[in-house]
Amino acid sequence: MQAICKRLVQEQLKDCGLNYSLLNTNELDINQVVSEVYLDTLNIALNKLGIEIVASQKSILVQKIKEAIIELVNLEDKLVLSKTSYHLAKTLNHGYRYLSGIFSEVTYTTIENYIILQKVEKAKEMIAACVLTFTEIAWKLNYSSIGHFSMQFKNTTGFTPTLFKRIIVQRRGNVIYNGSK
Amino acid sequence: MMTNEIIRVLLADDDKDNRNDFIEAFESLKISTTVETLKNGVQLMKYLNNPSTKLPHLLFLDLNMPKKSGLDCLLEIKQIERLKHLTVVIYSTSSSEKDIEDTFLHGANIYIKKPAHLTVLKKTLLHVLTLNWQYYTSGMNRDNFLFHL
Numbered sequence: 518m519q520a521i522c523k524r525l526v527q528e529q530l531k532d533c534g535l536n537y538s539l540l541n542t543n544e545l546d547i548n549q550v551v552s553e554v555y556l557d558t559l560n561i562a563l564n565k566l567g568i569e570i571v572a573s574q575k576s577i578l579v580q581k582i583k584e585a586i587i588e589l590v591n592l593e594d595k596l597v598l599s600k601t602s603y604h605l606a607k608t609l610n611h612g613y614r615y616l617s618g619i620f621s622e623v624t625y626t627t628i629e630n631y632i633i634l635q636k637v638e639k640a641k642e643m644i645a646a647c648v649l650t651f652t653e654i655a656w657k658l659n660y661s662s663i664g665h666f667s668m669q670f671k672n673t674t675g676f677t678p679t680l681f682k683r684i685i686v687q688r689r690g691n692v693i694y695n696g697s698k
Numbered sequence: 699m700m701t702n703e704i705i706r707v708l709l710a711d712d713d714k715d716n717r718n719d720f721i722e723a724f725e726s727l728k729i730s731t732t733v734e735t736l737k738n739g740v741q742l743m744k745y746l747n748n749p750s751t752k753l754p755h756l757l758f759l760d761l762n763m764p765k766k767s768g769l770d771c772l773l774e775i776k777q778i779e780r781l782k783h784l785t786v787v788i789y790s791t792s793s794s795e796k797d798i799e800d801t802f803l804h805g806a807n808i809y810i811k812k813p814a815h816l817t818v819l820k821k822t823l824l825h826v827l828t829l830n831w832q833y834y835t836s837g838m839n840r841d842n843f844l845f846h847l
Contacts, residue, residue: 569835583836625728626828634832641842675809675846684802684844 525566533559579623581609582616583631590635590658598659601632637673640666644678645685651678704730705827708754709789710742710771711735712763716812720758723819729827739766743774746781753784756830759806761790761797769801776805785830785843798846808845822847 523539530537530545539545560570585608589597597604605628606613620628636658643654655666670678709720717735724733734754736742742759743766745751757775761768768788775781787808788801798809808826813819825847833843 587836624828625824631832635836638838638842642839645842674844676844680799681844684799685842687803688805
């Protein structure tokens with residue numbers, strides 16, 4: 518996926534005749550002065566490919582915080598999940614209070630809420646995969662009990678894990694049926 | 699500012715007061731949105747099926763509309779290639795648990811019960827905007843984009 522995005526961006530920049538240096542998979546420096554209007558046009562062209570230019574320092578940091586959180590949650594490491602603020606501060610090399618402040622300012626929500634959202638997303642994937650029991654999922658995601666897990670799942674999504682699973686499984690059945698019409 | 703893009707919101711609701719409250723609630727939020735409203739399901743499908751229409755980022759659908767119900771619109775939308783990836787928010791007065799579950803089974807992403815107070819409505823709409831934006835920018839799996847708020 519990253520490789521495809523990189524190619525698309527490179528092709529777009531080549532078409533525009535811009536001189537640039539790639540820093541990593543999603544950062545680059547344009548080595549010439551570019552007007553705001555030009556940047557907007559470039560952004561629109563890239564938007565069509567599903568890519569967005571994130572230009573402000575704060576937005577960039579927020580993006581990094583989000584990526585770090587998603588990565589931490591996907592580790593399914595109970596020790597890491599019990600100390601997310603520590604790991605975030607360490608990974609991003611900023612104090613947690615600073616990260617919190619910027620995150621809330623840009624996204625209108627808190628890092629804590631975002632972590633919960635990502636944990637619940639991960640839970641949804643695990644539930645949809647129909648391999649693990651709810652107890653196993655709760656344990657993997659570092660919830661103290663299945664009760665606590667169900668409560669947070671319900672508070673975030675409005676569904677109990679059982680109802681969510683039922684809907685997802687039935688929806689899959691519907692999609693297959695509709696696709697064959 | 700969460701995003702530089704102006705978020706396009708569309709509401710289909712036959713009740714004029716609801717439409718006005720909705721517009722007012724969005725206007726008070728700090729996020730840039732353009733809000734359009736339509737009066738019934740027939741108007742909605744005509745609008746969405748028009749190839750020159752800029753599709754909304756968020757479609758709010760009242761279930762109980764004359765001529766064509768919200769559920770019929772939802773079913774139709776999910777069958778049309780160009781429309782089936784729209785984020786659909788069912789926005790309704792109280793429905794039975796079964797009706798609510800039906801809307802999710804047929805592809806709705808979010809269900810909101812119409813709140814009685816404007817302040818609650820504003821808070822709920824902000825939550826919907828935030829959730830939708832998360833799904834677009836964090837690469838989250840849209841198959842699991844279901845919320846009963």
